[in-house]
Amino acid sequence: MSANTPITQDVLTIPRKQPEGGKxxxxxxxxxxxxxxxxxxxxxxxxxxxxxxxxxxxxxxxxxxxxxxxxxxxxxxxxxxxxxxxIEVPEVVTKQVSEDGTRKYLVQIAGGHEVEIVYIPEESRGTLCVSSQVGCTLTCSFCHTGTQKLVRNLTAAEIIGQVMVARDDLGEWPELGKPNPPEARLLSNIVLMGMGEPLYNFENVRDAMKIAMDPEGISLSRRRITLSTSGVVPEIARTAEEIGCLLAISFHATTDEVRDKLVPINKRWNLQALLDALRAYPKASNSERITFEYVMLKGVNDSDEDAHRLMELIKGIPAKINLIPFNEWPGAPYERSSNNRIRAFADIVHNAGYASPVRKPRGEDIMAACGQLKSATERARKSRKQIEADAGLGK
Missing domain, CATH: 1.10.150.530 (DNA polymerase; domain 1)
Structure with missing residues (x-):
């Protein structure tokens, strides 16, 4: 399959509902x-x-x-x-605000489905975590969203609409007739790290991000948009060519055996195929490094051997490693690595010459942290035993 061959799935993208008159x-x-x-x-x-x-x-x-x-x-x-x-954007059903200022929005789209959006305020920027699908097809065993069945792709309107909804709530649109000074920008970055796999909904994600980057509109630099994929290899080159944003990879393991369980898409495109695609990524450079996301799971992928193996695997790829303490959710079959274990892993990465920031969990008290998103109405009621069985962890 060539890099330009679109990935197809038995997933519909349903247009926004239209009122009488077909507007x-x-x-x-x-x-x-x-x-x-x-x-x-x-x-x-x-x-x-x-x-x-x-x-x-x-x-x-x-x-x-x-x-x-x-x-x-x-x-x-x-x-x-x-x-x-x-002119229609998703409807906010609920908004929760964490003790750390993180905001989580549950929004409703056509068909009565719901998706979640998270806004994370920081001292020098504000990041919006945007969803691309209702549910997710990947069933990553450590991710709460992955326990929710995929319903459909979001349209470009529903994706860029999430950005517009957040700007509404933040009061970020300028007053009519007055320019908005740069310092008034609260939403400065977008990460496609919410519900769904963006590269299984490529065209709609691309069109929405082109709108976000347009200089006569929302006007975000392409370097302020990061698309996170679990490894849809044939679409990786298209991301650079047709969107031009930064790339992040949900990596999470250093052997195919472990990654097959954590990120099942690895069974289709294994570590070697993924790493080959990343080495050829047109945008990869020291100024536009690929981010490797690595969730820290106690006793699963957090050993010194894993850290050294990771350094060997990514050799030659301009990269930084985001270490993510596992964000627990009800029924999760994993535990978070200890702080000492995370620090030891980070030291090995750092000593090998790579940036190794440990992501500070945000919005945990409102289930808004990485891997915790799951809309209320689509919640699959699974027991811990069922989840462990799905993850291939049963005894």
Missing amino acids: ANLVGLTRDALHAALIAAGTPDKQAKMRAGQVWQWLYQKGVRSFDLMSNLSKDYRALLEEHFI
């Missing part, structure tokens, strides 16, 4: 698609490029949700837009 949602359309939609609705060809630019700025620069507020458009044209289109 189309403008949110999530690429610039070209928006241009075409405006022409189809009756915009003269000669005006379409200008109108598309104006509507784009109202949607993504100013966060406007009503055509009536688009003041540089004539009343007649606003009426035309109202007749043919809607």
Whole structure:
């Protein structure tokens, strides 16, 4: 299979529900698609490029949700837009705020399904963890989201809509008629590390991130967007070519035997195939290192031997290693490595010349930490015994 061959799954991407009259949602359309939609609705060809630019700025620069507020458009044209289109983003069902300031949103999308979004405030930046699917197909045994069955892919509107919802809550859109100074930006980074495998929903993720990066809208640098994959090897090169963002890999093990249990996609593309793809990654450089995510599981993948083996495996790849203390969830079949064990592992990585930050768990009190996301209505009621059996850990 070539790097440019799209991965196909028996997973539907269902468009946002449309109200009576069949109005189309403008949110999530690429610039070209928006241009075409405006022409189809009756915009003269000669005006379409200008109108598309104006509507784009109202949607993504100013966060406007009503055509009536688009003041540089004539009343007649606003009426035309109202007749043919809607502006719709996911609906917030609940918001929880952690003691450390982390915010977790449960949002509802078409079909009554729910996904979770997490905003993590830090001193120098604010990171939004975005979901790409309802549920997940990968069944990684250490991940709470992985115990939820995959329902469907999110549309581009539902993905970029998560960013818009968070900006709503943060009060980050500028006042009409006033520019938003750079220091007012609370949401400065996006990580595609929420529910789902982004590379199994490539086109919608790509289109949503192109909107996020557009300089006339949300305007995030591609270096402020990180896509995390468990290792969908044929789509890795496309990520560099068609999105251009930073890449993170859910690595988590140093042998195929262990990774087959922790990250079952390894049975399809093993460590050798994954590492070959990463060595060829077009964007990999000292300034754009690949992040290896490594969850620390007591007695499973946290030995000194694992650390040394990891250093051998990634040799030659510009990389940093994010060590993630396991975030426990009800029924989890694993335990978090001790602080001393994590420090010893980190020292080996650091002494080999790699950055080895230990990720500080955020939002644990509201189940918003890495690997804990799982929407309430899709929760699969599994016992610890069932989860261990699924993970291949049964006695």
